[in-house]
Amino acid sequence: MLAAIQLIEDDRSVHATSQAILVAFEESKEERELLDSFVIKDDEDASAFLSLVETVALEQGVAISTEKLQVVPTEEGSFDNLSMTFNLQGPSENVKRVIALMETLPYQQRVVELTLRESVEENTGLEGVKARIHLLVSVKEGNI
């Protein structure tokens, strides 16, 4: 009889837990959606991210080209890394601003490597900067 009571208690506990999880799931819907917007989930998000980076660079008057784009699997967690390497060319201040913008992109990302070279345009003689920036952005595992 005690075993039966324990079984009922366990069953009720499991039921209550699942109910609580469902309630928490519903209550956190807004926060989850907000957090979701900061994560690259699929190919569409990845291309939106690339488009944002390119648009931002062009808005700042900096030429940008994508050198490398590769998904790097991670061993732990439910996220992979999207490895991106961009080449930037333009006036020094603008390139630095684009780099600062890339660092503050509202995504789970980090700058792994940054190379800066001063350059002079042959035709105009204008001084500028060439930069190569390597970004790692978290993406949801297996979606890209």
Place this chain on the structure above:
Amino acid sequence: MISKTDILNIVHKVKQGRSSRASQRFVFPMRDWLIGIGIFLVLITMVISYDLILFTQHSSLEAIVTSNNIKGANLDKELIVDTIDQYQSKAEEFSRLRAFGQVEVVEEDINDVESEESVGSISETETLGDSGAEESASLSEEGMFEVR
């Protein structure tokens, strides 16, 4: 010859024998039934008492299962809000920086930039000494820039 007196004596002895056997009997149905019913009542009372105790102990399961002892269902709201705040402030900083140096993008300008890049019209100059043409920086694990 058996006389009437003898017959009466025999009948008397038989009657006496019956009454003596009755006094020696050990089966009393009424008493036994009462004992059986008594034991039954005691057992029933014990079982009911035990069940009542169990019932009172476990009847309020709803009170036992509270959100505090439910594992895995408690979200760390503070952590979620902190994370959202962190990303939102990052997004605000991004918007601020983006608006700061924004230039008007004209389609022709973009093409010009692309064509310049394709013909390699920008050349490098060495500004960091003989072998220091390239300034490279990489992020260490602690998030600090290391210039090499």
